[in-house]
Amino acid sequence: MNDLLPGEIERWQLLEATIRRVVALHGYREIRTPIVEPTPLFVRSVGEGTDIVDKEMYSFVFHDEPLTLRPEGTAGVVRAYVEHGLHTKEPVSRLFYTGAMFRGERPARGRYRQFYQAGCEVFGDAGPVVDAEMIDMLVGLLREVGVEKVTVLLNSLGSGDVKLRYAVALQNHMSGFGDALSDDSKRRCWTNPLRILDSKSPKDAEAIATAPSILEFLSDEDKDHFEHVQALLVALGTPYVVEPRLVRGLDYYTRTLFELRGEGGELGAQNALGGGGRYDKLVSELGGPATPGIGFGLGLERILLAMPQNKIETTPSVFLAPMGERATRQSLTIARSLREAGVVTHLEGRGSKLGSMLKRASGLGARLAIIIGDTELEKREAVVRDLAQSLQVEVPFAELVSVVTAKLGRPAVQGAP
Ligand code: HAM
Numbered sequence: 001m002n003d004l005l006p007g008e009i010e011r012w013q014l015l016e017a018t019i020r021r022v023v024a025l026h027g028y029r030e031i032r033t034p035i036v037e038p039t040p041l042f043v044r045s046v047g048e049g050t051d052i053v054d055k056e057m058y059s060f061v062f063h064d065e066p067l068t069l070r071p072e073g074t075a076g077v078v079r080a081y082v083e084h085g086l087h088t089k090e091p092v093s094r095l096f097y098t099g100a101m102f103r104g105e106r107p108a109r110g111r112y113r114q115f116y117q118a119g120c121e122v123f124g125d126a127g128p129v130v131d132a133e134m135i136d137m138l139v140g141l142l143r144e145v146g147v148e149k150v151t152v153l154l155n156s157l158g159s160g161d162v163k164l165r166y167a168v169a170l171q172n173h174m175s176g177f178g179d180a181l182s183d184d185s186k187r188r189c190w191t192n193p194l195r196i197l198d199s200k201s202p203k204d205a206e207a208i209a210t211a212p213s214i215l216e217f218l219s220d221e222d223k224d225h226f227e228h229v230q231a232l233l234v235a236l237g238t239p240y241v242v243e244p245r246l247v248r249g250l251d252y253y254t255r256t257l258f259e260l261r262g263e264g265g266e267l268g269a270q271n272a273l274g275g276g277g278r279y280d281k282l283v284s285e286l287g288g289p290a291t292p293g294i295g296f297g298l299g300l301e302r303i304l305l306a307m308p309q310n311k312i313e314t315t316p317s318v319f320l321a322p323m324g325e326r327a328t329r330q331s332l333t334i335a336r337s338l339r340e341a342g343v344v345t346h347l348e349g350r351g352s353k354l355g356s357m358l359k360r361a362s363g364l365g366a367r368l369a370i371i372i373g374d375t376e377l378e379k380r381e382a383v384v385r386d387l388a389q390s391l392q393v394e395v396p397f398a399e400l401v402s403v404v405t406a407k408l409g410r411p412a413v414q415g416a417p
Helices: 009-025 040-047 051-056 072-084 129-144 162-175 183-191 193-198 202-209 218-236 300-306 325-340 353-365 374-379 397-408
Strands: 037-040 061-064 065-068 093-101 116-124 150-156 254-262 272-278 293-299 317-322 344-347 368-372 381-386 391-396
Touching: 009 037, 009 116, 009 129, 009 300, 037 040, 037 072, 040 051, 040 065, 040 072, 061 072, 061 162, 072 093, 072 116, 072 293, 116 129, 116 300, 129 150, 129 218, 129 272, 129 293, 162 183, 162 193, 183 193, 183 202, 193 202, 218 254, 254 300, 272 300, 293 300, 293 374, 317 325, 325 344, 325 368, 325 374, 325 397, 353 368, 368 374, 368 397, 374 381, 381 397, 391 397
Parallel strands: 317 344, 317 368
Antiparallel strands: 037 065, 061 065, 093 116, 116 293, 150 254, 254 272, 272 293, 368 381, 381 391
């Protein structure tokens, strides 16, 4: 779990602001659900026999109720969708969320126990237009934050009994490898064979490479849906690679499944920047009406690792350097007026010497210093010094706000915290 400190948080804010803007342009509206949910919600949706449910959940019992820190966002959003009867309010809901998720995984670069996701879920639209639109939005979004090298992996898990029939075929195939498989996969052969395809163990590599393809099990309608998604992506000019072994570590998926892999930057082996897919049965499985769904989750830490290390432009600021108690009192009023005009203002209230105040102003990256001493107080004016150019002018108090905003070039704080 990480602390995110000033200095690095600016890149986070840029990423989050871009995501918010892009999803809003696509008609998504924000939903906030609790970080804690009843444990059975995740067991029923993410699925028994998945790594998340079997090994990674932060679960505890509070007053006899089993609870879990959310390991992902979809289950809580579906619960809220059902609980508040959102289907009765609109035929299609497009929801966006962002926040911390918790998985007790082995920590590595790009893999943390508390990590941040931004995700979207669409309810009530069986696609395939929404599938293609969502994938295209993600590629565009990543490009906008400078992550250009992205591969879209695409698969279909079909509907109806496709996963079940494929699981039987996979079980037959895998049991042929007997003891050569990893211990986890031997167990999963009987509990959840599809999860073997997620295995990174070298012992399972050959069995996975020679496994049958799920695409051969799709119904005609599933195939039609999958081909339609692909045709739309081609029409959009969004490249993708069909990967029949892509199953992803969650049980709720049906039909379209996708993952965005990055490369470069600081990104290491954990290169899945995000992923998602359809879950046309999940809403009804969690007690709601039969409603198709599709969504994705983006891993913000990983996107930040892949993002170029551009210097983030900070909002220009002003440093008020009063000398003496009377000047400090006057500066408090001036600071308030500047802030009301949208100027980021630092006020030195510790009564320092001018030299050390100007040093502090440079340390904070301030563009201007406003110096007020006894002489200035008498004349009701301040010295405004441009710290980069070491030029200074005297400005009457009454004109300070307009002179400062003009010098800074843009008056208002733009998306600053
Ligand atoms: P997921 O693939 O489990 O899907 O997670 C989505 C993304 O979260 C991953 O691609 C990765 O970038 C990031 N992520 C996952 N685990 C970690 C970790 N331990 N540390 C850092 N980043 C991590 C879901 O969670 C689904 N809810 C996505 C979805 C929404 N499907 C349909 N709707």
